[in-house]
Amino acid sequence: MKKIFVFISIMFIFVLAACGSSGSEESSGGGEGEGSEDWKPEKNVEIVAPAGAGGGWDTTARSVGKILEEEDIMDKSVGVVNKEGGGGAVGWSYINSTNNPHNIFVSSPPLVFIPLNGQSELSYEDFTPLANMIADYGAFAVDADAKWNDLNELFEDMKKDPSSVTVVGTSSPGSMDHMQFVSIAKKAGVDIKKIKYVSAQDAGGMTQIMNGSADVYSTGVAETVEQVKAGEVKVLGITAEERLDGEVLSEFPTAKEQGIDATFVNWRGFFGPGDMTDAQVSFYEEKLKKVSESDAFADIRDNYGWNEMYMNSEEYKEFLQKQTEELGTLLDELDMGQ
Amino acid sequence: MLKTMNQKVSIFLILLAVGYLYAAYNLKKYPYVPVDADAVPKVLGYLLIGLAIILFFDKSSETEEDKEKRDVPKKEIPIMLGVGGFIFLYIFLLEILGFVVTSALFIFGCSLFLGYSRHVMNAVVSIMVPGVLYVTFTYLLNIILPQGILPF
Amino acid sequence: MGAMEGIAQGFQVAFSLQGILFVLIGVIAGTLIGMMPGLGPISAIAIMIPVTYGMEASVALIMMAGVYYGAVFGGSTSSILLNAPGISGTVASSFDGYPMAQRGEAGKALAIAAISSFVGGTVSVVLLMLFAPMLSQVAVSFGPAQYFALMFLGLTAISSLSDGSTTKALITATIGFMTATIGLDGQTGTSRFTFNNPNLMEGIDFLVIALGLFAIAEVCFLIIKRKDTSLSDQGDIGSLRLSKEDFKEMRGPMTRQSFLGFLLGVLPGAGATIASFIGYISEKRIAKNPEKFGKGSIKGLAAPETANNAATSGAFVPLLSLGIPGSGTTAVMLGALLVLGIQPGPLLVQESPDVFWGIIASMYIGNIFLLILNLPLIPYIAKILKISRPLLISLVIIFSLIGVYSISFNTFDLYVLLFFGVVGYFMRILNFPAAPFILAFILGGMMEQSMRQALTASGGDVMALISDPVSISLYVVSALSFIVPLIRTRKNRPAA
Numbered sequence: 006m007k008k009i010f011v012f013i014s015i016m017f018i019f020v021l022a023a024c025g026s027s028g029s030e031e032s033s034g035g036g037e038g039e040g041s042e043d044w045k046p047e048k049n050v051e052i053v054a055p056a057g058a059g060g061g062w063d064t065t066a067r068s069v070g071k072i073l074e075e076e077d078i079m080d081k082s083v084g085v086v087n088k089e090g091g092g093g094a095v096g097w098s099y100i101n102s103t104n105n106p107h108n109i110f111v112s113s114p115p116l117v118f119i120p121l122n123g124q125s126e127l128s129y130e131d132f133t134p135l136a137n138m139i140a141d142y143g144a145f146a147v148d149a150d151a152k153w154n155d156l157n158e159l160f161e162d163m164k165k166d167p168s169s170v171t172v173v174g175t176s177s178p179g180s181m182d183h184m185q186f187v188s189i190a191k192k193a194g195v196d197i198k199k200i201k202y203v204s205a206q207d208a209g210g211m212t213q214i215m216n217g218s219a220d221v222y223s224t225g226v227a228e229t230v231e232q233v234k235a236g237e238v239k240v241l242g243i244t245a246e247e248r249l250d251g252e253v254l255s256e257f258p259t260a261k262e263q264g265i266d267a268t269f270v271n272w273r274g275f276f277g278p279g280d281m282t283d284a285q286v287s288f289y290e291e292k293l294k295k296v297s298e299s300d301a302f303a304d305i306r307d308n309y310g311w312n313e314m315y316m317n318s319e320e321y322k323e324f325l326q327k328q329t330e331e332l333g334t335l336l337d338e339l340d341m342g343q
Numbered sequence: 344m345l346k347t348m349n350q351k352v353s354i355f356l357i358l359l360a361v362g363y364l365y366a367a368y369n370l371k372k373y374p375y376v377p378v379d380a381d382a383v384p385k386v387l388g389y390l391l392i393g394l395a396i397i398l399f400f401d402k403s404s405e406t407e408e409d410k411e412k413r414d415v416p417k418k419e420i421p422i423m424l425g426v427g428g429f430i431f432l433y434i435f436l437l438e439i440l441g442f443v444v445t446s447a448l449f450i451f452g453c454s455l456f457l458g459y460s461r462h463v464m465n466a467v468v469s470i471m472v473p474g475v476l477y478v479t480f481t482y483l484l485n486i487i488l489p490q491g492i493l494p495f
Numbered sequence: 496m497g498a499m500e501g502i503a504q505g506f507q508v509a510f511s512l513q514g515i516l517f518v519l520i521g522v523i524a525g526t527l528i529g530m531m532p533g534l535g536p537i538s539a540i541a542i543m544i545p546v547t548y549g550m551e552a553s554v555a556l557i558m559m560a561g562v563y564y565g566a567v568f569g570g571s572t573s574s575i576l577l578n579a580p581g582i583s584g585t586v587a588s589s590f591d592g593y594p595m596a597q598r599g600e601a602g603k604a605l606a607i608a609a610i611s612s613f614v615g616g617t618v619s620v621v622l623l624m625l626f627a628p629m630l631s632q633v634a635v636s637f638g639p640a641q642y643f644a645l646m647f648l649g650l651t652a653i654s655s656l657s658d659g660s661t662t663k664a665l666i667t668a669t670i671g672f673m674t675a676t677i678g679l680d681g682q683t684g685t686s687r688f689t690f691n692n693p694n695l696m697e698g699i700d701f702l703v704i705a706l707g708l709f710a711i712a713e714v715c716f717l718i719i720k721r722k723d724t725s726l727s728d729q730g731d732i733g734s735l736r737l738s739k740e741d742f743k744e745m746r747g748p749m750t751r752q753s754f755l756g757f758l759l760g761v762l763p764g765a766g767a768t769i770a771s772f773i774g775y776i777s778e779k780r781i782a783k784n785p786e787k788f789g790k791g792s793i794k795g796l797a798a799p800e801t802a803n804n805a806a807t808s809g810a811f812v813p814l815l816s817l818g819i820p821g822s823g824t825t826a827v828m829l830g831a832l833l834v835l836g837i838q839p840g841p842l843l844v845q846e847s848p849d850v851f852w853g854i855i856a857s858m859y860i861g862n863i864f865l866l867i868l869n870l871p872l873i874p875y876i877a878k879i880l881k882i883s884r885p886l887l888i889s890l891v892i893i894f895s896l897i898g899v900y901s902i903s904f905n906t907f908d909l910y911v912l913l914f915f916g917v918v919g920y921f922m923r924i925l926n927f928p929a930a931p932f933i934l935a936f937i938l939g940g941m942m943e944q945s946m947r948q949a950l951t952a953s954g955g956d957v958m959a960l961i962s963d964p965v966s967i968s969l970y971v972v973s974a975l976s977f978i979v980p981l982i983r984t985r986k987n988r989p990a991a
Contacts, residue, residue: 206681379683
């Protein structure tokens with residue numbers, strides 16, 4: 006059977022290449038206390054990435070899953086399941102309907118936006134925040150030859166005539182790239198209803214500011230670094246609280262230091278289904294904290310340009326409440342809230 | 344009345360277009376863009392109605408050969424529906440019984456239903472193919488397929 | 496340091512024992528992943544990222560490039576043999592590849608695909624090497640208005656994708672375009688035609704439609720013909736025999752599409768799928784005997800296969816020279832680079848020449864390996880068609896189902912697949928061509944978004960769409976491609 010031969014060669018190659026990247030570690034680690042308050046997973050843990058392979062959620066889920074397994078933090082194996090659709094809504098309803106403490110998922114601000122936009126019935130309140138892991142910040146970039154040199158110059162022009170400036174981002178209006186710009190512009194006193202916002206997929210935003218189709222690119226900090234280094238674009242401001250570390254990153258001024266008292270965090274963390282016991286929550290909290298503190302995860306953060314931002318379940322919940330209120334107000338003002 | 348196939352299809356298409364247009368007219372308005380989400384769908388809806396009307400009066404395009412294509416032997420229809428039923432059942436059971444079991448049952452059952460008589464070969468293929476795919480996806484590629492009732 | 500030195504250095508990396516070994520592993524893994532239902536280059540690379548943790552950057556990249564190439568290459572197999580495209584870039588390959596395989600020339604079809612892929616891949620790597628810095632300017636020169644014009648040009652080709660009634664072709668195209676409007680609208684966030692079903696929010700995946708309209712619909716016909724054993728009785732379906740004439744016929748499309756495919760690949764957003772369609776259509780347009788297309792024409796297979804591979808390396812231009820990922824695949828590739836601690840950007844060539852040239856050199860080697868590895872395997876792979884029909888039908892169905900499931904892991908999409916299978920079946924018996932549906936689906940969505948981006952930026956001024964030389968010339972070509980065939984049919988039509 007030639008087919009069997011082909012399949013055997015598949016496996017051979019993968020075993021060769023993967024060299025034990027999979028497979029569960031039985032024993033070792035986590036043998037501590039069988040007391041009644043402690044909870045331990047009885048079967049393999051599933052991390053759901055509510056998006057397809059390759060995106061931010063998927064990358065976070067896979068790297069955390071890998072560290073949980075390889076650093077022997079968890080003694081059960083951890084698999085990543087992709088549930089794509091509805092900007093996350095499909096994955097959320099999967100977690101909600103399976104309601105199994107072995108299934109957790111990774112999420113970020115769309116978990117706040119999408120319910121506010123009325124595109125999902127489920128919101129963060131239907132889930133249990135376990136721990137936040139990382140933070141990413143927004144950056145507003147313009148072409149290197151653009152007339153603006155800082156956010157205030159840009160916003161001055163936009164105050165006079167908001168329609169003279171086109172903002173481009175990857176997400177659709179009412180979500181990430183749009184809202185991070187709106188929340189900063191609002192604080193600066195721009196009429197946010199008149200902002201012209203265009204959504205361009207596949208990194209089209211960068212090319213659009215470079216060829217002049219749009220003026221400002223609202224994106225993540227990491228996406229701009231190389232272009233700034235090469236002198237193609239300049240970053241007018243970022244949405245972080247303080248300046249970031251890194252050779253180019255530290256040159257980006259925050260909106261705050263330019264006198265605009267607003268920040269925007271693109272957080273990313275883990276959630277479980279709605280009803281979880283305290284023991285289950287603290288189990289995940291502890292494991293995820295270990296991941297967050299590991300050297301392996303520090304390397305991954307550095308490579309992707311993510312910042313550490315660990316929050317435990319309690320802190321996370323408060324943080325989300327606050328963000329939901331703020332964004333809800335903004336969306337209502339844009340008549341986009343539901 | 345509706346003599347030709349084209350006319351029947353045309354009526355169906357007009358109904359489809361009307362339904363689509365109805366939904367397009369009821370889309371939520373978004374005030375901040377010059378061309379809203381409903382513009383292109385409206386154009387498409389009317390375009391389809393126009394094309395369907397042209398099709399209604401189009402008598403030229405049915406050749407004998409074309410008609411022959413439509414001539415599906417009567418006894419094959421239940422078989423096609425049967426396979427459709429198998430697929431339906433497969434989708435329904437996939438996440439309940441798991442990938443390996445459902446796929447094995449599907450391959451064996453469907454091949455048998457279509458008249459495959461080498462039962463041993465059939466059984467071997469229906470176990471081997473899903474088994475190997477499952478192992479490859481789950482353990483080598485780290486893509487998790489529904490595990491279902493099997494313990495691994 | 497000159498380019499020559501860089502190339503030499505790159506080849507040194509790629510030609511080291513380690514380099515060759517990892518290219519080899521990469522292309523084999525890539526080909527096999529590509530052959531798996533639903534797994535294309537995006538998943539192949541995403542899957543390989545964890546594998547490369549801790550590897551030396553240049554070596555890991557060489558392997559990645561191999562995986563990428565291999566996956567595009569492997570995807571065509573199921574398109575040709577089963578009419579079930581494994582990835583979107585090879586949908587057009589099934590138009591002529593499948594009829595050829597059904598004729599008993601499966602081996603020949605796979606060989607043509609392999610050779611055209613090799614040529615497309617190699618020529619485009621040469622172009623990449625010579626012109627990457629220059630073309631990086633082309634990549635960023637396209638704004639929404641130009642994309643709109645480009646998509647428009649693609650859509651004018653719809654009538655040429657059908658041999659029968661133009662009305663029917665236009666109707667299927669309109670419905671394809673309508674299908675593309677399902678889901679969240681990018682420019683406003685409005686959910687369109689989703690009936691509040693979250694499964695429809697992100698729209699319907701291209702591959703679900705392609706597998707439904709082609710593979711599942713074809714299954715219905717296979718069921719009717721299931722007792723037909725002509726293929727399994729035929730002796731040598733795996734034969735690779737290509738005559739001199741065959742090569743002659745391939746030469747034109749291979750040369751032209753290597754260049755055209757590469758250029759389309761350079762444009763962010765266009766990518767291998769669109770390149771393969773435009774490759775197919777443009778060859779049909781200029782062919783002396785366009786009626787052969789769709790019935791197993793050598794040109795019709797060579798064109799998309801060359802174009803999609805050429806586009807694959809074209810997509811590396813914006814990635815390597817600008818750090819801008821122009822497609823889903825190169826976006827994942829960018830992620831892979833980041834994990835390795837490499838920041839691709841305009842300065843990559845200066846800062847890490849070993850990486851830049853190493854990737855390019857590995858592409859040459861990868862292409863050669865792919866050809867050497869695949870040609871001898873073809874006779875065996877082609878024998879899949881000898882499997883008894885009832886069993887083959889079950890396997891094709893399973894292949895399509897897993898293919899769709901492994902994209903979204905959602906059974907809802909499987910029902911959608913079944914639905915499009917039924918639609919595809921009725922379209923076939925009613926003589927509505929499926930290709931315009933697919934084409935309008937991919938181009939239409941992008942066309943609408945580009946148009947609205949341009950109009951938002953201009954504040955609603957329509958002139959923004961037709962104000963620059965690039966778009967104007969694209970419209971002129973569109974107009975010509977519409978008028979010329981019209982005149983031709985007038986001439987051919989008997990006086991009536």
